[in-house]
Amino acid sequence: MSAVAIVEDVAEPGPAAERRGVRPLLEAIGLTKRFGAFTALDAVSIELHAGEFHALLGENGAGKSTLVKCMLGYYHPDDGSVILDGREQTIASPRDARRLGIGMVYQHFTLVPSMTVLENLVMSRTEVPGVIDWKSERRALSQFLETMPLKVPLDTKVDRLSSGERQKTEILKQLYLGSRVLVLDEPTSVLTPDEAREVLGFLRALASESGMSVLLITHKFAEVTAFCDRVTVLRKGAKVGAGKVAELSTADMAEMMIGERELAAVPDRVAHAGETEPVLSARNLVSGDAGTRGSVAIEQLDVRAGEIVGIAGISGNGQTRLVELISGQARPDAGEIRVKGKTYDASRAAAQAMKVRCLPEEPLRNACVGKMSVAENLAFRAFDRAPDGKPRRLLDKGGMRRDAERLIAAYSVKTQSPSARIETLSGGNVQRAVLARELSGETDLLVAANPCFGLDFGAVADIRAQILKARNDGAAVLLVSEDLDEVVALSDRIAVMFEGRIVFECEGGEKADTRQIGAHMAGHSAAGTEGLH
Numbered sequence: 001m002s003a004v005a006i007v008e009d010v011a012e013p014g015p016a017a018e019r020r021g022v023r024p025l026l027e028a029i030g031l032t033k034r035f036g037a038f039t040a041l042d043a044v045s046i047e048l049h050a051g052e053f054h055a056l057l058g059e060n061g062a063g064k065s066t067l068v069k070c071m072l073g074y075y076h077p078d079d080g081s082v083i084l085d086g087r088e089q090t091i092a093s094p095r096d097a098r099r100l101g102i103g104m105v106y107q108h109f110t111l112v113p114s115m116t117v118l119e120n121l122v123m124s125r126t127e128v129p130g131v132i133d134w135k136s137e138r139r140a141l142s143q144f145l146e147t148m149p150l151k152v153p154l155d156t157k158v159d160r161l162s163s164g165e166r167q168k169t170e171i172l173k174q175l176y177l178g179s180r181v182l183v184l185d186e187p188t189s190v191l192t193p194d195e196a197r198e199v200l201g202f203l204r205a206l207a208s209e210s211g212m213s214v215l216l217i218t219h220k221f222a223e224v225t226a227f228c229d230r231v232t233v234l235r236k237g238a239k240v241g242a243g244k245v246a247e248l249s250t251a252d253m254a255e256m257m258i259g260e261r262e263l264a265a266v267p268d269r270v271a272h273a274g275e276t277e278p279v280l281s282a283r284n285l286v287s288g289d290a291g292t293r294g295s296v297a298i299e300q301l302d303v304r305a306g307e308i309v310g311i312a313g314i315s316g317n318g319q320t321r322l323v324e325l326i327s328g329q330a331r332p333d334a335g336e337i338r339v340k341g342k343t344y345d346a347s348r349a350a351a352q353a354m355k356v357r358c359l360p361e362e363p364l365r366n367a368c369v370g371k372m373s374v375a376e377n378l379a380f381r382a383f384d385r386a387p388d389g390k391p392r393r394l395l396d397k398g399g400m401r402r403d404a405e406r407l408i409a410a411y412s413v414k415t416q417s418p419s420a421r422i423e424t425l426s427g428g429n430v431q432r433a434v435l436a437r438e439l440s441g442e443t444d445l446l447v448a449a450n451p452c453f454g455l456d457f458g459a460v461a462d463i464r465a466q467i468l469k470a471r472n473d474g475a476a477v478l479l480v481s482e483d484l485d486e487v488v489a490l491s492d493r494i495a496v497m498f499e500g501r502i503v504f505e506c507e508g509g510e511k512a513d514t515r516q517i518g519a520h521m522a523g524h525s526a527a528g529t530e531g532l533h
């Protein structure tokens with residue numbers, strides 16, 4: 001057995017539960033879920049006590065989402081039971097879960113963008129009257145919100161909210177619906193560090209005061225140690241450990257998650273000779289009306305071979321549009337993008353010829369066809385070319401499968417087989433698959449948007465190593481990330497975007513002053529607006 005013995009889940013309650021008695025509020029016993037011949041969840045049990053903040057850890061594909069989906073009625077487990085308040089429950093649908101007070105906040109938003117916060121909250125109830133008395137609904141909601149330290153504007157349409165406000169609305173929605181068990185799937189990935197502390201601190205306090213039980217799926221050990229009472233760890237669909245957070249070190253938890261496997265070593269940064277012509281240059285790039293959410297107004301942005309330029313910014317400040325413009329998902333209203341000195345129209349042919357590769361946000365939606373196989377998705381860049389680069393008329397299915405097997409092994413993509421539909425992969429494994437496709441072959445320009453979003457720490461090490469390797473091999477890398485630590489760690493230079501413009505630039509790595517960068521991200525400076533060049 002490894003140095004970290006499997007910690008028996010001794011049904012010991014967390015501190016708040018100790019006050020309230022030992023019977024768990026919710027208990028899942030022996031949950032098993034199979035997809036065909038594949039067992040995604042193998043007799044997993046978990047106990048959530050009243051007032052407890054419980055972390056659920058595991059690598060990408062370990063079965064965390066499958067477990068909570070079984071508890072919430074999205075999946076019907078093949079075996080096992082869910083017990084609430086000591087009574088076995090049949091949770092056949094999410095509606096049943098909601099009725100029982102089990103709610104979930106997803107990684108992706110479930111609010112209706114064209115409706116206001118008020119309308120969203122009212123319409124989310126299980127029972128909505130045929131005729132809604134909006135006046136009294138507003139009064140009730142305002143009173144409810146007054147008791148909450150998290151603030152959201154009731155009359156604003158959701159599509160006008162920042163990511164942080166949307167996330168807070170999702171959480172408030174669950175509290176408004178009266179959830180007694182709240183499951184959160186990586187809630188802080190769209191929040192700034194301050195917002196993350198605010199939200200988790202609030203939920204921590206609320207759990208202790210009200211007896212609500214919170215189950216937090218996270219890849220961030222800092223959140224587990226700062227906020228959680230107990231932890232359950234899954235590996236390959238099985239429970240491999242559980243215990244009190246206070247009695248476990250980060251290393252213990254990491255070892256439970258991955259065993260004794262070594263993490264990828266991040267390569268040293270290779271120095272490149274002198275100033276070169278930029279590989280990517282954007283001039284006077286405009287998209288959308290200046291100052292509106294998500295618009296872009298960049299005078300100058302250059303990225304040279306062998307460097308990583310990191311774009312830091314709070315979500316909604318134009319970074320997503322910038323990536324869309326470079327990857328061809330959107331057209332600029334004005335301005336120009338050049339790659340290696342030539343005008344770049346971001347067509348598939350141009351991307352092929354200029355060796356431009358892109359890992360967009362939400363890769364399953366933006367870079368994959370979910371119903372096609374992993375092998376087919378991995379072949380999107382190359383299926384119509386022979387190895388010598390000549391056009392190919394007939395698909396080489398055998399070759400596609402061999403290439404897929406090679407990439408799946410090289411990038412440790414967890415899939416049942418190359419022919420599995422890519423939408424059946426866990427979120428982190430879709431991310432790995434797309435990066436495997438984009439980094440195979442020669443790359444002169446790599447655009448990576450939030451490349452480590454939702455990835456476990458082992459995968460983060462792998463992906464960061466791959467990006468640095470691409471840079472060391474001479475690629476120009478534009479890294480757009482909402483994770484400031486990631487931008488600082490990986491970038492040679494950093495540009496901060498605020499309201500569509502580049503408002504600040506500085507060196508990356510140890511020389512970066514994160515407080516100063518943070519202030520510019522929040523728009524707290526009238527600093528220069530020159531572009532990065």
Ligand SMILES: Nc1ncnc2c1ncn2[C@@H]1O[C@H](COP(=O)(O)OP(=O)(O)OP(=O)(O)O)[C@@H](O)[C@H]1O
Pocket residue numbers: 035040058059060061062063064065066067414415416424425426427428429454456
């Ligand atoms: N509908 C499905 N059909 C087939 N396989 C599935 C399906 N849903 C999940 N799986 C498989 O079950 C396993 C567990 O996936 P799950 O999404 O629960 O992992 P996870 O721990 O939540 O990962 P991540 O951290 O990447 O979100 C994965 O191997 C995944 O490919």
